[in-house]
Amino acid sequence: MTPTERPAAPVDVRIEGVELAYGTTRVLKGIDLEIRPGEFFAFLGPSGCGKTTLLRLIAGFAEADRGSVRIGGTDVSGRPPWKRDVGLVFQSYALWPHLTVAANVAFGLEERRVPRPEIERRVQAALELVGLAHLAGRRPSQLSGGQQQRVAVARTIVVEPKVLLLDEPLSNLDAKMRVSVRRELHALQRRLGLTTIFVTHDQEEANSICDRIAVMEAGSIRQVGTPMELYERPANLFVAGFLGAANILDGTVASGAFTLAGGARIPLAAGAVPPPGAKLMFRPQHASLAADAPIAGTIVHREFLGATVRYALRVGESDVVVDVPFQSGGDLHDVGAHVGIALPPERALYLAD
Amino acid sequence: MSARWRTGSPGQLLLAAALASFLFLFLILPVATVVYVAFTEKGTGAFTLVNFADFARTDLFVRSFWNSLYVSAMTVVIASAFALPLAYLTTRFEFRGAVLVQTLGFLPLVMPPFVGAVAMQLLFGRNGSLNLVLDDLFGFKIGIMEGLNGVILLQAIHYFPFILVNLSTSLRSIDRSMEEAGQNLGAHGLRLFRRIALPLAMPGYIAGASLVFVKVFDDLATPLLLNVKEMLAPQAYLRITSIGLADPMGYVISVVLIAVSVLTMWLAARSMKGRDYATAQRGGGGLAKRTLGPREAAIAYAIVILILLIVLAPHVGLLMLSFATVWSFSPLPDGYTLAHYTRVLGESSIYIKNTLLYATLAGLIDVVVGGIIAYLVLRTRVPGRQVLDWAATAALAVPGVVVGIGYLRTFYDVKLPDGSSLASAWIVIVLAVAIRRLPYALRSAYAALQQISIALEEAAENLGATKTRTVRRIVIPLMTGGLLAGFVTSFATASVELSAVLMLVQTNADAPLAYGLYVFMQTPAGRGAGAALGVIAVLIVAIGTWLSQRAVDRSQRAHGLDL
Numbered sequence: 001m002t003p004t005e006r007p008a009a010p011v012d013v014r015i016e017g018v019e020l021a022y023g024t025t026r027v028l029k030g031i032d033l034e035i036r037p038g039e040f041f042a043f044l045g046p047s048g049c050g051k052t053t054l055l056r057l058i059a060g061f062a063e064a065d066r067g068s069v070r071i072g073g074t075d076v077s078g079r080p081p082w083k084r085d086v087g088l089v090f091q092s093y094a095l096w097p098h099l100t101v102a103a104n105v106a107f108g109l110e111e112r113r114v115p116r117p118e119i120e121r122r123v124q125a126a127l128e129l130v131g132l133a134h135l136a137g138r139r140p141s142q143l144s145g146g147q148q149q150r151v152a153v154a155r156t157i158v159v160e161p162k163v164l165l166l167d168e169p170l171s172n173l174d175a176k177m178r179v180s181v182r183r184e185l186h187a188l189q190r191r192l193g194l195t196t197i198f199v200t201h202d203q204e205e206a207n208s209i210c211d212r213i214a215v216m217e218a219g220s221i222r223q224v225g226t227p228m229e230l231y232e233r234p235a236n237l238f239v240a241g242f243l244g245a246a247n248i249l250d251g252t253v254a255s256g257a258f259t260l261a262g263g264a265r266i267p268l269a270a271g272a273v274p275p276p277g278a279k280l281m282f283r284p285q286h287a288s289l290a291a292d293a294p295i296a297g298t299i300v301h302r303e304f305l306g307a308t309v310r311y312a313l314r315v316g317e318s319d320v321v322v323d324v325p326f327q328s329g330g331d332l333h334d335v336g337a338h339v340g341i342a343l344p345p346e347r348a349l350y351l352a353d
Numbered sequence: 354m355s356a357r358w359r360t361g362s363p364g365q366l367l368l369a370a371a372l373a374s375f376l377f378l379f380l381i382l383p384v385a386t387v388v389y390v391a392f393t394e395k396g397t398g399a400f401t402l403v404n405f406a407d408f409a410r411t412d413l414f415v416r417s418f419w420n421s422l423y424v425s426a427m428t429v430v431i432a433s434a435f436a437l438p439l440a441y442l443t444t445r446f447e448f449r450g451a452v453l454v455q456t457l458g459f460l461p462l463v464m465p466p467f468v469g470a471v472a473m474q475l476l477f478g479r480n481g482s483l484n485l486v487l488d489d490l491f492g493f494k495i496g497i498m499e500g501l502n503g504v505i506l507l508q509a510i511h512y513f514p515f516i517l518v519n520l521s522t523s524l525r526s527i528d529r530s531m532e533e534a535g536q537n538l539g540a541h542g543l544r545l546f547r548r549i550a551l552p553l554a555m556p557g558y559i560a561g562a563s564l565v566f567v568k569v570f571d572d573l574a575t576p577l578l579l580n581v582k583e584m585l586a587p588q589a590y591l592r593i594t595s596i597g598l599a600d601p602m603g604y605v606i607s608v609v610l611i612a613v614s615v616l617t618m619w620l621a622a623r624s625m626k627g628r629d630y631a632t633a634q635r636g637g638g639g640l641a642k643r644t645l646g647p648r649e650a651a652i653a654y655a656i657v658i659l660i661l662l663i664v665l666a667p668h669v670g671l672l673m674l675s676f677a678t679v680w681s682f683s684p685l686p687d688g689y690t691l692a693h694y695t696r697v698l699g700e701s702s703i704y705i706k707n708t709l710l711y712a713t714l715a716g717l718i719d720v721v722v723g724g725i726i727a728y729l730v731l732r733t734r735v736p737g738r739q740v741l742d743w744a745a746t747a748a749l750a751v752p753g754v755v756v757g758i759g760y761l762r763t764f765y766d767v768k769l770p771d772g773s774s775l776a777s778a779w780i781v782i783v784l785a786v787a788i789r790r791l792p793y794a795l796r797s798a799y800a801a802l803q804q805i806s807i808a809l810e811e812a813a814e815n816l817g818a819t820k821t822r823t824v825r826r827i828v829i830p831l832m833t834g835g836l837l838a839g840f841v842t843s844f845a846t847a848s849v850e851l852s853a854v855l856m857l858v859q860t861n862a863d864a865p866l867a868y869g870l871y872v873f874m875q876t877p878a879g880r881g882a883g884a885a886l887g888v889i890a891v892l893i894v895a896i897g898t899w900l901s902q903r904a905v906d907r908s909q910r911a912h913g914l915d916l
């Protein structure tokens with residue numbers, strides 16, 4: 001009966017055609033998403049792009065102007081928050097300061113009229129699950145940030161919600177804690193098998209623990225995919241730039257090649273069909289420097305990073321970064337040197353905004 | 354030079370000393386005298402507890418003590434019953450009635466409870482309008498204005514806004530995620546309010562409730578006007594006025610009043626310790642307000658209208674009484690007349706003149722004393738400035754009766770040049786009233802001064818202005834709005850102070866309006882005139898409150914302090 005003993009059959013979440021505006025500001029502009037049962041899913045995007053709003057919509061705290069939310073096949077749009085069975089861990093944790101840790105965790109079970117002995121057992125089990133059973137009698141204000149976060153998670157999962165929503169759960173922790181807590185969260189999610197949505201603006205967080213990611217920008221979803229897919233095959237310049245370092249160069253497509261503003265020609269890889277208005281995108285580690293390479297640039301800065309040497313170059317009007325593996329005894333290029341950038345055609349991606 | 358300013362210039366020290374003497378003479382000394390008399394033997398001056406033993410042995414006093422406690426506690430209960438639904442409705446729902454609550458709900462603060470006492474008896478008393486109608490239709494009467502009940506109802510009507518304001522402020526400052534977390538876990542509606550919002554707003558509730566308790570426990574005028582004598586404050590008054598200044602019981606009762614006030618405040622502060630949740634919360638905002646369904650709205654309006662009807666009853670009754678020819682043993686007055694107003698504005702206009710004079714002087718004293726203390730505390734390092742602040746604030750815990758008794762005893766033997774006693778001079782009334790209002794004026798002064806950035810003053814000094822000139826040219830002009838607000842608040846409430854005044858008025862010619870009202874209300878024939886005086890008092894206070902609000906708004910706009 002505790003979360004550990006009996007993982008409920010996971011459910012899917014479908015968001016269809018959701019539009020939401022506050023006054024004249026369109027905060028969500030036609031969101032379509034399918035989150036699979038048991039998946040650890042991330043909403044990733046810069047601050048203010050609508051991630052929290054979308055999460056609140058699923059939890060019932062915001063109402064869509066159009067579109068629907070289905071949880072396990074049931075349309076829950078129009079249902080109040082207290083009838084949704086969706087667990088939300090607030091960014092601020094929202095632990096009630098007037099209740100002890102145990103009372104905070106017991107709250108949802110009490111609201112569900114669970115018999116007292118069972119409440120006690122399940123609270124105990126949930127606190128053990130997050131490793132805080134020994135702090136049951138404390139007040140939230142007597143806990144550290146990481147402990148508060150775990151209480152908030154315990155309080156939410158103890159009622160065995162159908163879906164777990166985490167709103168920037170790591171943002172109030174210091175950098176060191178973040179890495180360990182995100183691993184705990186991941187392990188916990190795997191153990192519970194609970195469909196989970198994780199909101200973050202930090203691509204590293206999303207990449208490290210999530211199965212799939214929806215990248216959001218200004219109220220729209222720009223791409224959905226696994227972290228590897230998003231990195232290797234970004235659908236547009238926004239996604240390419242948001243996940244990892246990206247070099248972006250202007251140019252035109254003509255007769256099987258991409259011609260840069262400076263005149264250099266990159267032959268298109270077989271089957272590559274650049275969209276209209278496409279720019280060239282490549283990752284720093286995919287290019288190399290050579291005297292006779294086609295893209296001419298000038299080195300403006302050099303950083304030794306250990307395994308690699310990072311060169312910042314000026315190419316025409318654009319800045320380009322190239323990471324070169326460091327070989328001991330190998331020659332380094334000097335700042336001010338004119339060099340060429342070599343790029344294998346299959347590493348060149350042609351993306352529009 | 355600058356170092357000397359930091360420890361206080363001779364001028365500042367002189368000001369501090371002058372204020373210290375003022376507070377000592379007119380607050381500390383009278384209160385200390387009362388305490389001293391209560392604990393000493395008559396004649397010898399030896400320490401004794403015999404007076405307290407007498408108090409505890411006298412049935413009447415013990416009964417009065419329990420009555421006072423009961424009335425205060427029940428007032429808190431009834432006032433909470435008014436305030437809770439109103440706070441819940443106005444802070445948690447999109448509710449048009451909220452404006453109604455905000456405006457009408459605060460009306461009682463404009464009128465001290467004793468003013469409406471007689472009107473309430475005419476409406477709800479044994480032979481009042483309600484009971485006459487009930488008796489006629491159903492053959493029974495209800496005793497809501499009988500004895501202690503009347504005091505409780507009247508006090509609750511008057512004081513519930515203190516709870517409402519404090520509770521609503523607390524409710525509004527709760528981080529919205531606190532309640533959303535509750536909803537997310539399955540709670541909603543009243544249950545959510547009871548389990549999450551209300552406990553989190555408890556500090557605000559306790560602050561309001563303890564204030565109500567203390568005010569009611571100390572109040573003299575309301576029970577007296579309802580002819581309820583078996584309570585502590587009336588007993589103190591009656592002992593002093595009927596037996597004389599030498600009788601120790603009035604002093605003993607005074608000490609009990611002070612002790613209960615201080616104990617209540619202390620208990621309230623202690624129970625709030627560690628519960629100041631507001632500071633533990635991020636963000637702000639309060640839960641998104643919900644719109645009411647039609648059935649809910651009907652219930653909500655019914656509750657609000659019922660409460661407001663009760664709350665407005667004394668005002669309406671007073672107004673009717675002031676225009677009534679005869680109103681006795683009938684649901685409504687027999688006829689209407691302007692005669693009462695002609696009378697009080699004519700032969701009794703001395704009451705109004707005295708009130709305006711006293712209240713103006715009291716307001717001025719409060720603003721000057723409060724303003725200087727605020728300046729000394731916030732802007733200088735004069736030694737002992739905290740003691741000034743503490744002493745002025747301590748006036749909160751001193752009941753009006755105690756101030757009255759203390760002044761009589763302390764200044765009785767001080768002879769004026771013409772041979773009369775200082776205790777019988779009208780200026781003493783002004784001082785008593787001013788001291789009672791000082792804590793409030795001090796708070797306005799603090800607020801006004803805190804809004805002025807120290808940088809503005811430093812800029813003036815940097816440009817060569819001395820401290821004194823900086824105060825005159827920068828600080829006082831910028832504080833004008835706040836000081837004016839403090840003045841008007843003191844003025845308005847001073848014009849209806851009765852508890853301290855009752856003791857100190859020696860002749861009718863020196864009496865203010867509140868006293869006149871009290872005298873008129875003693876006889877059935879004087880009620881109409883008393884009510885007319887009451888209406889005038891309400892108008893004075895209402896206009897004062899309105900002016901103070903305007904003064905604050907204006908000065909904030911003028912100085913670009915958008916708060």
Ligand SMILES: Nc1ncnc2c1ncn2[C@@H]1O[C@H](COP(=O)(O)OP(=O)(O)O)[C@@H](O)[C@H]1O
Nearest residue numbers: 022025027045046047048049050051052053054
């Ligand atoms: N209640 C509201 N009223 C008006 N605008 C809002 C409200 N809530 C959010 N917004 C706006 O919607 C946008 C998205 O907000 P949010 O979902 O919190 O972004 P994120 O969580 O991605 O940082 C922001 O521009 C924000 O200002």
Ligand SMILES: [Mg+2]
Nearest residue numbers: 051052053168
């Ligand atoms: Mg957010």
